[in-house]
Amino acid sequence: MSDRLIQLGHKRLVPREALSAFALIESRAHAMVESASFPFLGGIARFVPNARLGGLTDGLDKLRDEFREATLDIDQLEIADQRRRIAEDASRRLQGDLDGFIRESVTTLRRKPPASPATCSRLSSPAKRLAVE
Numbered sequence: 001m002s003d004r005l006i007q008l009g010h011k012r013l014v015p016r017e018a019l020s021a022f023a024l025i026e027s028r029a030h031a032m033v034e035s036a037s038f039p040f041l042g043g044i045a046r047f048v049p050n051a052r053l054g055g056l057t058d059g060l061d062k063l064r065d066e067f068r069e070a071t072l073d074i075d076q077l078e079i080a081d082q083r084r085r086i087a088e089d090a091s092r093r094l095q096g097d098l099d100g101f102i103r104e105s106v107t108t109l110r111r112k113p114p115a116s117p118a119t120c121s122r123l124s125s126p127a128k129r130l131a132v133e
Contacts, residue, residue, distance in 0.1 A: 021070040025063055032059045 036056040037046040048056055 018074055021073070022067070025067050025070065029060060029063050032056060032063070 033046060033048075033056065036052040036059075037048040039045070040047050
């Protein structure tokens with residue numbers, strides 16, 4: 001498995017590059033709030049003056065829309081990845097079925113006694129085959 005995926009225990013969840021858009025949106029939101037506000041209560045809260053509130057809300061709305069678009073991109077990536085996994089699984093199963101079929105056929109052919117030369121020559125022409133049947 002690739003080490004470029006975000007992990008949860010042993011599960012590989014999302015490619016790291018897919019989260020870069022979210023990190024950018026998050027940093028822009030933090031920067032926007034910090035530029036429109038000032039800290040108070042010893043830095044545990046931020047105060048946004050009424051004069052800046054409208055601009056901040058509009059900016060955060062735009063970032064929310066970008067976030068939703070990035071989420072849709074992740075969904076499309078996940079759908080494509082799910083289709084790829086299904087195709088790989090089907091391919092593995094088909095290959096396993098084919099391998100099993102070949103093994104069974106070879107085993108069956110090995111169990112059957114070979115046809116005698118008399119039977120082969122007797123059934124070689126269509127007229128002779130019809131006569132035998």
